[in-house]
Amino acid sequence: MSGQSVAVVGGGIVGLAVARELTRRFPGIAVTVFEKEDRLAAHQTGHNSGVVHAGIYYRPGSLKAELCARGRDLIRDYCVEHDLPYEECGKLVVAVDQGEVPRFDALERTAGENQVPGLRRIGPEEIREIEPHAVGLAALHSPRTAITDYVAIARRMAQEVEEAGGQVLLGTEVTDVFRSGRGSRLQVAAGDQVHHADHVVLCAGLQSDRLGRRVDGQREPRIVPFRGEYLRVVGPKQDLVRGMVYPVPDPRYPFLGVHFTRRVGGGLEVGPNAVLALDREAYGVRPGLDLRDALATLTHPGFWRMARTHWRTGVREVRGSLSTSSYLRTAQRYVPEIGPADVERAGAGVRAQAVARDGSLLDDFAIVSTERVTSVRNAPSPAATSSLAIAEYVVDRLVW
Template identity: 80%
Template sequence: MSPAYGPAPTWDHDRVPAPTNEQTVGVVGGGILGLAVARELTRRRPGTKVVVLEKEDRLAAHQTGHNSGVVHAGIYYRPGSLKAELCARGRALIRDYCLEHDLPYVECGKLVVAVDPAEMGRFDLLERTATENGVPGLRRIGPDEIRDIEPHATGIAALHSPRTAITDYPAITRQLAKEVEEAGGAVLLSTTVTGVTARGTRREIVTTTGNHTVDHVVVCAGLQADRLGRLVDGQQEPRIVPFRGEYLTVTGPKRDLVRGMVYPVPDPRYPFLGVHFTRRVGGGLEIGPNAVLALDREGYGVRPHLNLKDAAATLAHPGFWRMARTHWRTGVREVRGSASKRAYLRAAQRYVPEIGPADVTRAGAGVRAQAVARDGSLLDDFAIVSGGGVTSVRNAPSPAATSSLAIAAYVVDRISAD
């Protein structure tokens, strides 16, 4: 199998080729990406039997259900990368899907704000990247226009992305599952995959509730992508190093001080966007997330939790230690913010000074599945490997939710070519 890191192919999303024979595809993972792939299979390959296998008792239990709900417009991603291609296509597909099914979709817009002259080199580079990616409606604005759009924000310059939106990804996931079942597919909850065995040209997926013999396996396992990937294709790298992203919720009247989203200028050496302000479709305002090493891949509580198996897996990976040597200063800063609400807010108050420690409470957390190579490099692009009856999504960080319907079309194209 060879990794797919290049630009996405051109496809006709609505083409429906007649199947040459009835096949069965098993999709491992009940987040938005797994359900998007399953739904795409039922649309593009009628007659294909699709079964989705999810270990939890509900859909969207992990990354899909613990993110900020942002529909990204493509500001940050390297032009020509799979992220850039699929984010642009995925944003339009998610928008149309929400409109079709009466799901929340609010184009509240985003400001990416520079507050210090030292940031202007990175700011100029980001503007070129966003322009090359065709971010719709993008404008560079100064301090007066910043205040017109976000009256309580401060900065010396900003990129305004008016089409950046917010949505409800768990609701989208549930609607995708409904379509899969209406098309004759099965969505099995509380079903943990424990093994995959070759059966001639087919594969037998062993689960806690019974076995399933399929012609093709698609792994969309997010935080467990490396472990499930090894079961189906034997590849040891890359490994998932989980990062915990903690949120603060703004309480009281000050939650109305931000109309849309206010982001910092990111550091291109690091794959996280920095603490920012984000409105939620329910009307709330969140600050975050930060990015601290997670010792539990599925630890979403207000306080960190230790899972010995997960912690040992991270610490045993040589790539983690090589990464840590490169980024330890950033790590120390993030840990300091995690431990102290006041320290956390110091970064946020550079952009909206009026919101202070008395105006926020600790909320839950998300955990990001970050693929790390053995040499310590952090995989920045989506990583999808395919061949021999297996397609494995090995790295699908943000903007994977935004891109989910486009990633699904890309995956089904690869299954058809296998």
């Protein structure tokens, strides 16, 4: 492999994990990471809840199920090796009424097939033992679900890439990719530069559809961004939850619902919700508007088909976004003592959700390879948990 070059587009945790895996497996190749921002992990990696998922939710046999199981162990070992934060504070997935029991039972079967370590079904008394301020009819207790600092992990991965002789170029936006002989040319915005690489791996997250289309001409699936807004619990009630308390998710959606999560840096967050975003990169307390992003969504037939099917859910999510009381009404079903007076608006993340032309929301990871270009077209949660396993999967399939 000596003399070969690989360009990795995207300085989030998935792109950096791929670059690290390349330098470890093929020491003689030249690896360059291109990141458009002036810092690493500036987008989805830096705006998630920091959860290391155990694999409860994902369809058995799917790529998500496989790579989450492998990834959770790799991330744990990586944090131990590099002295990075990692806390197995555990998770409860709680059913609060009889109407949720069929979904709860199905989720238990899924988690069992995925061999989630240490998973137990518990009743109201044990719920109170684990989370004294939570309520419910039944819960799945996942003691191995953990929290970490994905930004710190991403930075350490970048250091490893550079220590192995690779490059991490910040403030270097790739605007286009052209096939050139047996390799590719990458057009860079800064100074109108052109870089050559024998292989290209696109890990562009929120921009994955745009760059992927440049390479393979495929306009589908389209990224439809969903803004996930968080509330921060303030005052003494931030200690009412020891680990994580989640609802039973609606299987129609790839979102897990508003939940309580401790952070490794301290404190307790509530969220996220899932509201259509008109700006793929707006992370402040208030939503933004980017005309290009808005038009990309509103001109996509798949978006309107999705909206016709799920508009009631969309209205409910918007109501929660506008009203803290409405937002918390759902969360209080699980921890009743935390109310609107106990929280403040925090930041937001933006989920890169791939939507097909027929309006369906792609649930599984989607990784496409075509002639020395690999494109990660859909990598929502649990991509951070799975990042090191995704890297193995991508590098295993490179054709030299």
